[in-house]
Amino acid sequence: MHPAPSIIVFTVASGLGYGLAFFLGLGFLNPASPATGVAHVLALCLIGGGLLSSTLHLGNPQRAWRALSQWRSSWLSREGVMALAGFLPLIASAILSIFAGDFFWPLGWLGSALCIGTVYCTAMIYASLRTVESWHTPLTPACYLLFSGAGGALLATFFGAAGGGPVRWIGVAALVLLATAWGVKHAWRLRAQGLVSASTPETATGLGNIGRVRLLERPHMTENYLTREMGFRVARKHARKLWIITLLAGGLLPGVLLAGVLLLAGEGGPFAAVATLLACVSFAGGLLVERWLFFAEARHTVMNYYGG
Numbered sequence: 001m002h003p004a005p006s007i008i009v010f011t012v013a014s015g016l017g018y019g020l021a022f023f024l025g026l027g028f029l030n031p032a033s034p035a036t037g038v039a040h041v042l043a044l045c046l047i048g049g050g051l052l053s054s055t056l057h058l059g060n061p062q063r064a065w066r067a068l069s070q071w072r073s074s075w076l077s078r079e080g081v082m083a084l085a086g087f088l089p090l091i092a093s094a095i096l097s098i099f100a101g102d103f104f105w106p107l108g109w110l111g112s113a114l115c116i117g118t119v120y121c122t123a124m125i126y127a128s129l130r131t132v133e134s135w136h137t138p139l140t141p142a143c144y145l146l147f148s149g150a151g152g153a154l155l156a157t158f159f160g161a162a163g164g165g166p167v168r169w170i171g172v173a174a175l176v177l178l179a180t181a182w183g184v185k186h187a188w189r190l191r192a193q194g195l196v197s198a199s200t201p202e203t204a205t206g207l208g209n210i211g212r213v214r215l216l217e218r219p220h221m222t223e224n225y226l227t228r229e230m231g232f233r234v235a236r237k238h239a240r241k242l243w244i245i246t247l248l249a250g251g252l253l254p255g256v257l258l259a260g261v262l263l264l265a266g267e268g269g270p271f272a273a274v275a276t277l278l279a280c281v282s283f284a285g286g287l288l289v290e291r292w293l294f295f296a297e298a299r300h301t302v303m304n305y306y307g308g
Contacts, residue, residue: 002232003295010054011122012287014083015144017046018115019152021090024097025112028156028170032101033172035163037287039155040094047090051083075128079121086114119148131301133199134192143188146181147287154254154280161261161272171262173278175255178283182251189243192297199301234296242289250286254279 023029029036068084070077083161096102100133124143126135153174160167201215202208234242257279261272 003292006053007295008288008291009290010050011144012050012284013046013053014050014122015119015148015287016151016155016284017043017048017050018086018119019148019150020155021047021086021152022112022115022149023152023156023170025093025108025110025115026087027103027105027108029160030163031082031097031103033163033165035159037094039097039159040090040097042089042155044090044094047083047087075121075124079118079125082114082118082121086111086118089114104290115148116145118144118150132298133195133197133301134298136189137191139184139188139191143181143185146177146184147290150174150177150181151161151280151283151287154276154283157258157261158273158276158280160200161268161276164268167272167276168262171258175262177257178251178255178258182247197299197301199304201304204304232296234293239293239297242293246286246289246293248286249282250290257282 020039024039024043025038029039068077068080071081089107093104093111095107096104096107123141127137127140130136153170157171157174159166160170171204198245200208201213205213207213257275261275261279263270
């Protein structure tokens, strides 16, 4: 499928923002530290910027608010409702930290719970689609949640180190989440590559008992919306190279940097701050490539109609 840049930026930015907000809500960072106040602001900016970018691919962005009315049946609508509800405790926690240097755990825990719920709803928008078989698996929301948690833990480690506080425990959590996220993603990718589609021209026409069904003539002489958006394909050799880049930038390099911080500077400081900042930037870059592949390698069953 066509990987829209706005959706890639949305899922990556909001995922990192919700991940950081989750750890801030658990009270892992010193609320009186100026670095923690900056972390709150960054989390809100990532979430808000990501949500705004998600409207750029809409034909009529001014009507996006109507999606909120279908929360009983639509994961997209549930995501919007959860995102709006989550802003209230997140903003309140940020104000409390920036202006009072304090942390109120019921408010923080509520915000953390809504962060999990929002990321899960985002993932279920894709996991609920039976027409894209590589997405239709519980591994999809698991990947989204783990990547959000890993990115949030990396950012929390950076802000903890920048504030001069201890970062050993949050760093260990980041390392565990990072390894788990890429392990689950590897399992997701192996499943996707080994899929044998249940929907074929033979099953669609009911003529499979006669033999192989082939397309005699394309339904359209020129491209249309479906062929542009659903018919995007990436060469296997390019996908393999991009996957290696993703693993190196998003998994190996951040893991090595984080392990170095834990071994050499578990109490924070300039070295830990610089190393974890590099780890965060590398992880974000790798995640952008991973999310591009998530869309580019997906195959929609509607392409059976076009001989895809």
